[in-house]
Amino acid sequence: MSRSLVIAPQWIGDAVMTQPLLRRLHARGERLTVGAVPWVAPVYRAMPQVEQVLEFPFQHGGLQWGARRRLGRELHGRFDTAYVLPNSLKSALLPFLASIPRRVGYLGEARVGLLTHRLKNPQDKPPMVAFYSALSGEREGLEQDRPVLRLDAREIDAALAAQGLRRGGYLVFAPGAEYGSSKRWPVEHYAALAASLQQPVLLLGSGKDTPVCEAIAAAAPNCRNLAGHTSLAQAFALIAAARAVVSNDSGLMHVAAAFGVPQVALFGSSSPLHTPPLNDAARVVWLKDDPGYQPPLDCAPCFARECPLGHHRCLRDVRPERVAGLVQGAVSSA
Incomplete structure (x- = not known):
């Protein structure tokens, strides 16, 4: 049986979208170890195809040559194949330093000599799921691949008990977006939506999302701000047991999709053609492809971190009442 090391992306959403690739590799008999930074490792622990998760001691930015060389020596001889999912030079260094015989990845950042099999x-x-799945070398059915995450029922029950909640008794809002403000639906819209739904709402996200979530909670009494107060694994459990999830195009959007939770996903500067929530219970809002929205959004998708034109129409003009109707529709059809 082949032993394979998967070098994971450093973003939660991207990590979720790699699950179909791992499912393909596991199905053909590869034993999978995933190397991931600590803030992404919980995603892979929710994938039953993964035999082991190695938490890398790397940070954002910097080559960190010494740490990579030491880890490369430790991993020498342990793997037959490495799949390098990010396109960066430094992500391809470790499999090279570990002398893994077969090293698969996309061309990028002058790393031709570090990879033996290059796409x-x-x-x-x-679509990013198909982009990752193609690293398997298979061509059939890439467009049908959908990420699926799994949690033990005890993990979910423990997270619910810690917050005094029951399954399906609350909604989750994920109002953050690590990428930038161009992907965030306005705070006042989230607050108005919460008030109109009149159900308990959990606000989830990282510590960086705390100011946004605090502002929403201050304007909507039925919201409880848990941003920065849960582990990622706990956030997964709370999402998996939610009645519905409303989010921007973010990592937690992909988490909700992978658990099959009814959801409404709000797209602005990015595109649901590139990173859609692959979930039959999902409703997507993107004014770019709304024929009734005038004047048309010729600027979208710009994929910019901040609105280059300063108007942020792509999200500001998505009304809370429209999203409320979509939430109810997603729940009733699930």
């Missing part, structure tokens, strides 16, 4: 990067922005 050309697509010119456009393809």
